[in-house]
Amino acid sequence: MPLIMEVLSALSLALLGILVVGFVYGLVKPDGQRRVRRRLHDYAPVSHDEVAVLIACHNGEATIARAVAAAVANGVPVYVVSDASTDDTVARAEAAGATVFAQPVNVGKPAALHAAYAHFALGTRYRAVAILDDDVVVAPDFVVQSRALMSAEVAIVVGHNVTWWPSERRWNPWLAARAYSYWNYQLVIRRLQSAANVMNCISGSNSLYRTELLDRILPERPPYIVDDTYWVLETHRRELGRVRYAPRATALLQDPTTFADWYSQNLRWMWGTFQGVIGHRVGRRATRFDLAYVLLMLHWLVYVVSGPATVWIILAAGGLTPTGALVLVAGHGVWMCCASVHLRRPRLVLFIPALAVIDLIYRVVLVHALVKAIRQPVVERCVWKSPARLVT
């Protein structure tokens, strides 16, 4: 009881102190103090017929038709660049309603996008371009929902990711983990980052960009292994406009279904993230973006260290007791139960133990990616091998 009283007294004192500090500040602060919010930009409004979709594709015959058809259903022109595909990509994209540019040499996604952007003169013909992946199926109102948030200050509207989780793969733990992590990440981090304009990573697979922005940040060869990391960092560093998240601009994404694909994709994403931190000198400037990013990295540090710390505590306690195991999965359990309700996927609850294990492995990915980024802070060619695709 005395301990509770002491804690309550300390809390009351702290609250009183905060109130006094705030009150005194309000009392003595100089006049004319109201800060006028600086507008980053004053871009022109974007109408529906000023939007186009651009998709880069390399041997994507299994998915391209569905991706194009979904984009066409948005009522906007769809352009596809085939990056030296040797399969039926070109014919299927054209049949689905896209205008196709067949790039003769395999140059990788960023260079293919760059070439198609110039080839179709998208910068002069449209005010905004949605860049999609060749396996992404956007909702019929994706463009409407994205455009609704493209106000005068906004340069990039980031779409909402949903894992495509077909019933024949319903017990796949990698899809379960990704469905959950997208949900969690977008609900917490992405919404907060969007409100404060400090988003450090965007959905390169389903986002809408102003062409004034793409004219300046769509290089032929981005120096990082994740092209959209470069785009978003350049947007912040050059103050080219706000980056906003559109929770209603939904897109279904194909995610890895095996451990090898899951590991290599996450490794590439985090390698690119750390390359961006190093290359764009994140944390070296006194900006809100840098501060938010440093806080995020501190969170990653705590996250990574908590992995071995947990193992050490289990060993020190002489093994994992049933109560200990319950405590261990409790954190995941609360989140996963919320996710299963919100996503209407009751089976997610059954993946709680699997997620606890995957979450431990993810710490290895983070460390591996950091080492990789230190050893290789830039890449000559931004080219990678995508995870295996499911036919749609």
Next chain:
Amino acid sequence: MSGHQELPVTGASGLVLGAVGVVMVALGALLTFAARAGARVRGALR
């Protein structure tokens, strides 16, 4: 070609992050409230 990028915030660390966020927002709201009260008092004293 996948180009999207996400980071899982999972389990306990996510809960801690959420709790810290809520506390920080609450403190910010409290400070703003007190500062506005101070400004109002200053206006009344003029």
